[in-house]
Amino acid sequence: MKRAIKQRLEQYFEPPKPSGKRAFLRGMEPRRVNIRHMLIVQARYIPKWVWLSSVPLFLFAWYVSRFGQDNATPRLMALMPFLVMVSLTECMRSAVYGMEEMELAAQFSLRSIVLARMGILGLANLLLVIVISVLSGQNIFKGAVFLLLPYLMTALGNLMIVRRVSGKEGLFACAVFAFAVSGADLLFHTKINVYFADRYLPVWLLLILLLGMAVVLEGRNTIQSFCELQS
């Protein structure tokens, strides 16, 4: 077709200028958010009491290091389940309070939110474990292994509970499980030097690796089950 005729056709079919185009296109633009911004936003949503819950653990570790308490490790270990319980129930808050559908309608996907909160609190807890291991005055590696054991056990148990029991009952069951692990730590504190002797360290290390893998798998399943509504 000749260019001149094409131009005439364009003029023939030319409609009046659209009035709402800019506003419509602006409304359609997806807001791009980088990971750093998302983590900051999610960190702000974590309540202060969750952060404050790690303070008693820190203070206790500091007290142990300052005044040289005997048998401090099992006591520190007994506190770890509560740290997990507070962090995990915060990550799974939408499931505990039955608000998954509400979260699914929010700006970020529920999967990203749960992963971001797990990442933030998991990293904070890991730093705390390292600090406590240093403060407890023993070998950092050994201290971290002992502290991670109840931590991972509680994490695995709580994840399994959260996936199977919804609502406040789930929260209650998590608390009961955390108390059980904590109680078991205190119950066996007299035998701690026997069980956690250096020669058994590889066994505990292997157990921690297995527990870590199980926690990752269970965490993945839990997030998938949350996001079933979205798929």
Added chain:
Amino acid sequence: MPDIQEHYDKIYRYCFFKLHHAQTAEDLTQETFLRFLECDSYQDTGRPLAFLYTVARNLCMDELRKKKWEPLPEELPLRQQEGLDEAISLQMAMEKLSDRERELILLRYVNEVAYADLCGFYACSRFALYREIKQILKKLKNELGEMR
């Protein structure tokens, strides 16, 4: 996924051609994109334009049915200042074409929709479409020639 910004004007032009009413055409243009974006039955065949135009056409048909052929409030504007004679003769020639023929001219030569998309839109073969467009162009040329 078509570029919304790129196709907004084209879909709007198509809706305006069908309805001859700017505000309704714009509303239906936006509705077309919203329907397209929320439609989960569309399988991505790499030809989303045919689907987009089909949504627009269906919305326009619904609108026309609702209006029951009320008098058209707005005419296609004649904006040509220079070469007014040619513009008038083209308008007269275009008016001698049927609605479908005008629609084809608009889609193929103004909105530059590819033959593959047009085949999907009209549910016909590429050859049949090509032949039809060729005949329309011939008819248009004849009309324009007679006027000179």
